[in-house]
Amino acid sequence: MTEPATDEVLFETRGALGLVTLNRPKALNALTLGMIRAMQDQLRAWETDERVTRVAVQGSGGRAFCAGGDVRRIYEAAKAGQTQAMFEIWRGEYELVAAMARYPKPIVALIDGIVMGGGVGISVHGPVRVASESYAFAMPEVGIGFIPDVGTTALLPRLPGRSGTYLALTGSRIGAGDALALGLATHAARAADFPAIVDDLAAGVAIAQAVAAHAAPAPEAGPVIREAGLIDACFSADSVQAILDRLDAVPDTAFAAETARTIRLRSPTSLSLAFEQMRRGASMTVPEAIRTEYRLVTRIMRGHDFHEGVRAVLVDKDNRPAWQPATLDAVDPEAIRAAFEPTGETEPSFT
Numbered sequence: 001m002t003e004p005a006t007d008e009v010l011f012e013t014r015g016a017l018g019l020v021t022l023n024r025p026k027a028l029n030a031l032t033l034g035m036i037r038a039m040q041d042q043l044r045a046w047e048t049d050e051r052v053t054r055v056a057v058q059g060s061g062g063r064a065f066c067a068g069g070d071v072r073r074i075y076e077a078a079k080a081g082q083t084q085a086m087f088e089i090w091r092g093e094y095e096l097v098a099a100m101a102r103y104p105k106p107i108v109a110l111i112d113g114i115v116m117g118g119g120v121g122i123s124v125h126g127p128v129r130v131a132s133e134s135y136a137f138a139m140p141e142v143g144i145g146f147i148p149d150v151g152t153t154a155l156l157p158r159l160p161g162r163s164g165t166y167l168a169l170t171g172s173r174i175g176a177g178d179a180l181a182l183g184l185a186t187h188a189a190r191a192a193d194f195p196a197i198v199d200d201l202a203a204g205v206a207i208a209q210a211v212a213a214h215a216a217p218a219p220e221a222g223p224v225i226r227e228a229g230l231i232d233a234c235f236s237a238d239s240v241q242a243i244l245d246r247l248d249a250v251p252d253t254a255f256a257a258e259t260a261r262t263i264r265l266r267s268p269t270s271l272s273l274a275f276e277q278m279r280r281g282a283s284m285t286v287p288e289a290i291r292t293e294y295r296l297v298t299r300i301m302r303g304h305d306f307h308e309g310v311r312a313v314l315v316d317k318d319n320r321p322a323w324q325p326a327t328l329d330a331v332d333p334e335a336i337r338a339a340f341e342p343t344g345e346t347e348p349s350f351t
Contacts, residue, residue: 009035011042014202018046018055018105025061031118032070036092039122043099055103056201057122058110058194062134065109068117069093071144075310078301090297091348093118094290097150098350101125101286106207110198111135112191121150124184125286128207130197131176131185133219140171142270144313145305145321147296148277154289157282159183162235163224168274169240170262177219188216227255234259240271241328267305267321268328272336280340290350292340299339 010021020039022029046052059065069089077086100107100122109123112132120139123129139148139156148156148168156164159182167174179185189197193214200210224231230253234246244263250256263271273296281289300306304324312321325331 008032009038011038013046013049013052014198016051016053016204017198017202018042018049018052019198019202020055020057022057022059022066025059025063027070028064028067028114029059029061029119030067030070031093031096031122032073033089033092036089036096040092040096040099043103047104052105053204054106054108054201054207056108056110056198058198059112059119062112062191064114064119065111066116066119066122067114068119071117071146071310072314075307075315078307086301087298090294090301093121094150094294094350095348097121097125098287098290101151102351108197108201108207108211110194111185112194114138116140118150120152124155125151128187128211129185130187130189130194130211131179132189132191132194133176133216134191135176135179135185136173137175137179137184138171138173139167140173142169142266142274143171143309145267145270145303145307145309145323146300147270147273147293149290149293149297151286151289151293153277153281153292154284154286155281157278161228161232163228163231165235165243165275165278166224166231166259168278169235169243169266169271170259171266172259172262174224175219175222178222178224180218181221181225187211188218189214190216223255230256240268240275244328267309267323268325268331269303269305269323269336270309271328272331272333273300273339276336276340287350291347294348294350295341295343296339298343298345 008024010023012019074086074089107126108128109126110130113134114136116138139152141147156168197210197214235243237243237246244260247256247260308321
């Protein structure tokens with residue numbers, strides 16, 4: 001039985017399964033406000049539907065599970081002075097992520113292709129995250145003058161060693177091998193077997209059994225696991241600049257040099273905020289993390305770097321953002337600390 005839905009996201013009740021299909025393949029299934037609201041409504045309906053004992057989320061098109069929120073739309077709203085619309089998107093996305101993180105029925109994320117930003121938020125907090133052979137995870141926000149969000153303030157610092165800080169400050173992509181080793185993904189399966197997993201889930205087969213029946217061998221680990229010692233040694237430093245100094249001091253290592261080069265391309269303000277997120281986040285719950293991120297968003301949206309980063313990377317695509325300030329040593333440490341404090345405005349609780 002197909003439920004009423006926008007064309008951008010489809011809902012189906014199939015036996016014991018509530019199935020969500022993100023359906024913007026040309027936009028890599030990026031979340032719009034309409035999709036967010038439709039998902040909120042449908043999840044609430046399934047929560048009280050006794051037929052539905054589990055939910056699965058998948059993306060259409062084969063290129064991406066979900067590449068994040070509709071950042072271009074947020075940029076356009078900001079440019080047009082549509083402040084309320086801009087914050088409605090952020091708040092809606094964060095409310096959806098928080099609701100999925102605490103959802104009383106198990107959510108199975110079938111992740112084929114790219115999973116970034118908001119796509120991470122609607123998948124990683126659930127108990128089962130199945131990675132296909134083309135799985136590609138990243139939280140690349142520092143590259144557009146933003147921050148790792150959707151609850152990753154709490155998630156990334158809890159990853160093994162300093163891998164979370166590495167992912168936050170570089171925005172680098174990792175594949176299924178690293179994701180499984182770090183715990184970002186829980187299972188591996190071929191994308192061609194995802195429909196069979198859905199069929200088993202709909203038939204009421206136990207989730208663990210349904211996933212195990214179609215499991216694929218775990219791919220080989222990638223650079224985050226291979227370079228774990230170097231990452232831990234360098235990213236345990238007490239500032240972003242100190243991390244760069246340690247990377248620069250590593251002799252004749254291409255990985256260290258490339259990592260340092262990548263970080264130096266990112267927004268200095270975003271790097272400083274993200275580093276502080278990693279320092280604070282290990283003691284936060286997911287709702288606390290999302291509330292902190294929303295607080296940071298209110299500051300970032302009134303600043304320069306997000307708008308400049310989106311312009312350079314997504315709009316004009318010249319990949320030459322002019323960050324303000326342009327260097328790490330010009331970032332005011334007090335401004336970074338103050339960004340984590342209450343704004344004085346009414347804040348959502350996300351609980």
